[in-house]
Amino acid sequence: MSQAQNITWHQSAVTKEDRRKQNAHQSFVIWLTGLSGSGKSTLANELAKELYQRQVRNYVLDGDNIRHGLNKDLGFSDEDRKENIRRIGEVSKLFVDSGTVVLTAFISPFIEDRESARQILGEGEFHEIYVKCPLEECEVRDPKGLYKKARKGEIREFTGIDSPYEEPASPEFVVDTQAYSIEECTAQVIAYLESKNLI
Numbered sequence: 734m735s736q737a738q739n740i741t742w743h744q745s746a747v748t749k750e751d752r753r754k755q756n757a758h759q760s761f762v763i764w765l766t767g768l769s770g771s772g773k774s775t776l777a778n779e780l781a782k783e784l785y786q787r788q789v790r791n792y793v794l795d796g797d798n799i800r801h802g803l804n805k806d807l808g809f810s811d812e813d814r815k816e817n818i819r820r821i822g823e824v825s826k827l828f829v830d831s832g833t834v835v836l837t838a839f840i841s842p843f844i845e846d847r848e849s850a851r852q853i854l855g856e857g858e859f860h861e862i863y864v865k866c867p868l869e870e871c872e873v874r875d876p877k878g879l880y881k882k883a884r885k886g887e888i889r890e891f892t893g894i895d896s897p898y899e900e901p902a903s904p905e906f907v908v909d910t911q912a913y914s915i916e917e918c919t920a921q922v923i924a925y926l927e928s929k930n931l932i
């Protein structure tokens with residue numbers, strides 16, 4: 734139940750624009766979505782290094798890490814994934830308000846939830862990047878051995894196995910991590926950001 738009716742919004746004395754001016758760059762969210770093992774965490778961290786070298790303040794929010802703390806009360810039911818993504822949308826908004834570039838690495842399997850996150854952010858602040866990789870290739874990679882467990886029935890509601898992944902219909906950008914190397918995918922996203930004058 735929302736308690737918002739008894740709460741008053743406080744305007745910040747230092748605005749988002751002030752912070753962006755001080756940082757000398759825009760702030761926005763790069764929302765990576767894709768199957769487990771598609772390359773979200775790897776790409777987010779490569780992008781973070783590249784942005785850091787360019788003096789762009791940035792921060793990675795990663796599913797595995799956030800689920801150890803802020804979202805440790807959530808599991809993998811559709812409902813819990815929805816709440817997971819809602820909270821990440823809200824946290825991302827705070828980071829963007831602070832003048833930071835946010836790199837999110839969550840499966841975020843449902844179109845509706847990703848669109849809700851987009852709505853939380855302002856116009857031009859949400860860049861959905863589909864980290865595209867066929868399920869078969871993700872299963873071969875299986876960096877954490879989770880697909881193997883899911884196939885044996887040891888993990889339930891695993892994305893791509895017995896829980897759905899809804900591909901983005903019109904993402905801002907797509908990286909094909911089966912066809913291109915980590916370095917190439919990173920360069921492609923950086924080129925996208927440059928083409929939009931975001932960095």
Ligand SMILES: Nc1ncnc2c1ncn2[C@@H]1O[C@H](COP(=O)(O)OS(=O)(=O)O)[C@@H](OP(=O)(O)O)[C@H]1O
Pocket residue numbers: 768769770773774796797800809813814815817818838839840841842877879888889890891892896
């Ligand atoms: N049932 C099930 N389905 C999918 N993934 C599972 C599951 N159980 C554990 N894991 C591990 O949790 C990581 C996904 O967490 P996310 O917060 O990104 O998921 S979601 O966006 O809420 O769907 C995911 O990390 P990535 O492999 O980095 O995607 C897995 O390591």
Ligand SMILES: Nc1ncnc2c1ncn2[C@@H]1O[C@H](COP(=O)(O)OP(=O)(O)O)[C@@H](O)[C@H]1O
Pocket residue numbers: 767768769770771772773774775776838874876909910911913914915916918
């Ligand atoms: N082009 C690529 N981009 C990202 N990862 C890749 C690529 N090619 C191969 N990989 C490998 O795929 C795996 C992806 O794992 P990870 O980044 O943890 O994925 P996710 O966060 O989506 O679960 C890593 O072992 C990584 O080295």
